[in-house]
Amino acid sequence: MSSKVIGKPVDRVDGKLKVTGKALYAAEHNPPGMVHAVIVQSTVPRGSVLRMQTSEAEKSPGVLAVLTPKNMPKLAGLEQYAGVSVLPRLTAMQDSEVLFNGQPIALVVADTFERATHAASLVRTFYMDKPATLDMEAALGRAEAAVGVFGGPPPGHTRGDAAAALSSAPVRVEATYRTPTEHHNPMEPHACIASWDEAGSLTLYDTNQGVYFMRQFLSVALGLPPDKLRVISPYVGGGFGCKALPWSHVILSIMAAKAVGKPVKLVLTRRQMFSLVGFRPRTLQKVELAANAQGKLTAIRHTGYSETSEKDGFTETFTNVTNMLYACPNVTTSQQLVRLNTGTPTFMRAPGEATGTYAFESALDELAHALKMDPLELRRINHADKDPEHGKEWSSKSLLECYRWGAERFGWKKRSLQPRSMKDGDILIGWGMATATFPAFRQQASALMKLMADGTAVVQCAAADLGTGAYTVFTQMAAETLGLAPEKIRMEMGDTALPPGPLAGGSSSTATVSPAIHAAANDVRGKLVKLAMADKASPLHGLAEKDVLAEDGRLFSRQDKARGETFAQLLGRQKLPHVEGKGDAAPAPSEQKYSAHAFGAHFIEVRVDEALGTVRVSRIVTAMGAGRILNAKTARSQISGGVIFGLGMALTEETLRDPRMGRVMTADLAEYHVPVHADVPDIDVHFVEENDPHVNPLGIKGIGEVGTTGVAAAVANAVFHATGKRVRDLPITLDKLL
Numbered sequence: 255m256s257s258k259v260i261g262k263p264v265d266r267v268d269g270k271l272k273v274t275g276k277a278l279y280a281a282e283h284n285p286p287g288m289v290h291a292v293i294v295q296s297t298v299p300r301g302s303v304l305r306m307q308t309s310e311a312e313k314s315p316g317v318l319a320v321l322t323p324k325n326m327p328k329l330a331g332l333e334q335y336a337g338v339s340v341l342p343r344l345t346a347m348q349d350s351e352v353l354f355n356g357q358p359i360a361l362v363v364a365d366t367f368e369r370a371t372h373a374a375s376l377v378r379t380f381y382m383d384k385p386a387t388l389d390m391e392a393a394l395g396r397a398e399a400a401v402g403v404f405g406g407p408p409p410g411h412t413r414g415d416a417a418a419a420l421s422s423a424p425v426r427v428e429a430t431y432r433t434p435t436e437h438h439n440p441m442e443p444h445a446c447i448a449s450w451d452e453a454g455s456l457t458l459y460d461t462n463q464g465v466y467f468m469r470q471f472l473s474v475a476l477g478l479p480p481d482k483l484r485v486i487s488p489y490v491g492g493g494f495g496c497k498a499l500p501w502s503h504v505i506l507s508i509m510a511a512k513a514v515g516k517p518v519k520l521v522l523t524r525r526q527m528f529s530l531v532g533f534r535p536r537t538l539q540k541v542e543l544a545a546n547a548q549g550k551l552t553a554i555r556h557t558g559y560s561e562t563s564e565k566d567g568f569t570e571t572f573t574n575v576t577n578m579l580y581a582c583p584n585v586t587t588s589q590q591l592v593r594l595n596t597g598t599p600t601f602m603r604a605p606g607e608a609t610g611t612y613a614f615e616s617a618l619d620e621l622a623h624a625l626k627m628d629p630l631e632l633r634r635i636n637h638a639d640k641d642p643e644h645g646k647e648w649s650s651k652s653l654l655e656c657y658r659w660g661a662e663r664f665g666w667k668k669r670s671l672q673p674r675s676m677k678d679g680d681i682l683i684g685w686g687m688a689t690a691t692f693p694a695f696r697q698q699a700s701a702l703m704k705l706m707a708d709g710t711a712v713v714q715c716a717a718a719d720l721g722t723g724a725y726t727v728f729t730q731m732a733a734e735t736l737g738l739a740p741e742k743i744r745m746e747m748g749d750t751a752l753p754p755g756p757l758a759g760g761s762s763s764t765a766t767v768s769p770a771i772h773a774a775a776n777d778v779r780g781k782l783v784k785l786a787m788a789d790k791a792s793p794l795h796g797l798a799e800k801d802v803l804a805e806d807g808r809l810f811s812r813q814d815k816a817r818g819e820t821f822a823q824l825l826g827r828q829k830l831p832h833v834e835g836k837g838d839a840a841p842a843p844s845e846q847k848y849s850a851h852a853f854g855a856h857f858i859e860v861r862v863d864e865a866l867g868t869v870r871v872s873r874i875v876t877a878m879g880a881g882r883i884l885n886a887k888t889a890r891s892q893i894s895g896g897v898i899f900g901l902g903m904a905l906t907e908e909t910l911r912d913p914r915m916g917r918v919m920t921a922d923l924a925e926y927h928v929p930v931h932a933d934v935p936d937i938d939v940h941f942v943e944e945n946d947p948h949v950n951p952l953g954i955k956g957i958g959e960v961g962t963t964g965v966a967a968a969v970a971n972a973v974f975h976a977t978g979k980r981v982r983d984l985p986i987t988l989d990k991l992l
């Protein structure tokens with residue numbers, strides 16, 4: 255593909271709409287007659303609701319309905335998904351059992367949000383308490399086998415004999431690492447507006463990562479045919495995984511709308527987002543590594559636990575990276591789950607890879623220290639030239655170039671080997687690095703392109719833009735392929751009235767949707783060329799198809815650029831209101847022959863004030879090999895954002911639950927610390943040029959999650975280099991350094 259538009263740092267096409275408030279988010283819609291719902295949550299971690307006193311709430315001004323387990327309709331469809339791993343059981347008040355603190359137990363609907371909120375405070379609940387399990391480490395004895403994602407195989411891998419190789423190794427390290435529960439905290443809270451019409455069709459304004467995915471689930475849960483259900487989610491203010499799956503509030507708003515016969519708006523508060531939707535589960539990971547005296551890995555064993563809820567299995571697959579990241583003949587990985595009385599955990603940006611690389615890439619650093627070897631050199635020595643887990647060739651891999659470029663840019667060779675050896679006055683300086691990786695997937699998508707008689711075009715695909723720049727790169731893809739300026743194209747997304755698009759998950763949207771748009775735009779272009787060739791009045795009449803080119807909304811002869819006409823001229827003369835093209839794309843079987851991943855490396859400098867225990871990250875260099883980059887600007891933002899997500903994980907983010915009552919104690923942004931600008935230095939992001947002929951026809955890998963992987967380890971490794979203290983328990987707060 256030539257590139258007039260692809261790869262360029264095109265500004266966000268939706269930027270103006272967003273800064274002027276014209277891009278309406280889910281909660282900003284106001285259908286006529288709309289009323290408001292507020293969720294009442296349990297205040298105990300486990301038990302049964304014996305009795306609820308709702309009369310005061312019912313009599314409160316403006317109240318239209320109070321739904322409780324007693325009068326909530328039973329939804330047989332909800333059970334159809336029970337037992338499928340990953341999908342959370344929706345606690346839609348189907349019974350009186352309480353399984354976690356904060357579970358929805360009643361829903362109050364009133365004419366205003368304030369009146370609903372007040373009435374919700376009047377509901378009195380009497381429980382029979384039951385013993386709750388709240389401490390993962392105290393419950394390890396009851397751990398059970400981990401489950402796979404969406405019914406797939408559970409994590410875990412064996413090759414060679416790790417136990418034997420560990421026992422005979424000349425150099426060996428063994429350590430246990432901990433990562434806390436974390437919450438996604440997108441800027442835009444979860445919100446939906448449910449509206450039924452007289453014919454029994456449902457329209458749902460929602461904020462989610464995939465409207466078709468949401469509709470499929472809701473259609474089963476509600477027993478409603480998909481064509482009676484429209485899900486609309488054109489703008490999403492961040493997702494990071496917590497808006498991938500449906501949560502209880504969606505079902506509750508839909509049932510409330512049915513009960514009162516009016517559209518119902520339900521918006522979660524920031525505080526409720528710490529209990530009513532999923533989170534990254536706590537992990538406890540043990541890593542054992544063995545190497546020969548030259549630093550060649552001879553054995554890896556990575557095992558551990560993650561938390562899940564009492565009834566649902568969600569596994570944070572932290573060992574997946576360990577299986578494939580380095581060449582090593584003897585590897586054993588396995589995982590277990592510990593059931594607690596919490597809500598159900600879920601995907602959070604690089605789910606498994608973020609937590610797994612923290613433990614594994616920290617252990618690599620510990621091994622380098624034991625070997626008295628440069629940690630980057632250790633990684634080079636153990637580079638996997640092909641996928642060691644499946645024995646496949648990589649579709650492409652530029653990791654060695656990322657190491658080279660990143661080290662050079664950072665000045666890594668000036669690093670002293672010894673911890674505590676680099677200082678700036680009283681401040682200890684540390685340099686750490688780690689490898690980043692994330693798999694490259696794609697799903698199915700369809701796209702429609704309509705070129706109008708005025709020379710503008712509309713492109714449609716029900717994909718999601720979580721704020722990442724998807725609207726922009728898809729517009730670029732359509733523009734490049736058809737030969738039309740991006741300003742002339744309007745991209746439409748996030749609505750089940752549009753052709754099917756994927757869930758924005760697993761960093762796969764761009765690789766999934768781009769080929770469909772490419773095909774749709776090629777279809778339009780082919781039709782235009784044929785029309786012109788057949789039209790005696792066209793200056794292109796009589797030319798061969800291969801000799802007609804398109805650019806800037808105009809068809810012209812390859813031999814003579816002046817010989818041609820605009821799309822609008824052609825359509826006008828043909829009296830056509832529009833020309834339509836369609837494209838479908840799905841993974842090809844040939845792609846399965848290769849192992850496809852993005853790879854990269856982070857180099858991070860920290861400054862530690864030992865007297866205060868404070869860690870400041872002062873420099874970050876990140877090099878990525880992530881396939882074809884469609885937009886230099888939004889791609890850089892994706893990687894920077896991913897790195898910042900990793901900084902939060904490394905240094906500040908931690909969800910704390912009350913150990914007796916299981917209530918989240920850090921349920922706002924004053925207590926749950928996401929990095930702010932002052933925490934983030936300039937991030938020097940570089941993409942290594944990568945032409946991948948195997949991953950998919952356009953050579954695209956995802957970039958949404960790979961930036962986060964490895965960051966927490968690189969920070970922890972830098973802190974060790976600065977202080978000589980190895981923090982194996984995130985986040986690295988100052989108390990752990992004093």
Ligand code: MOS
Nearest residue numbers: 495601603759760
């Ligand atoms: Mo992302 S954590 O795959 O939604």
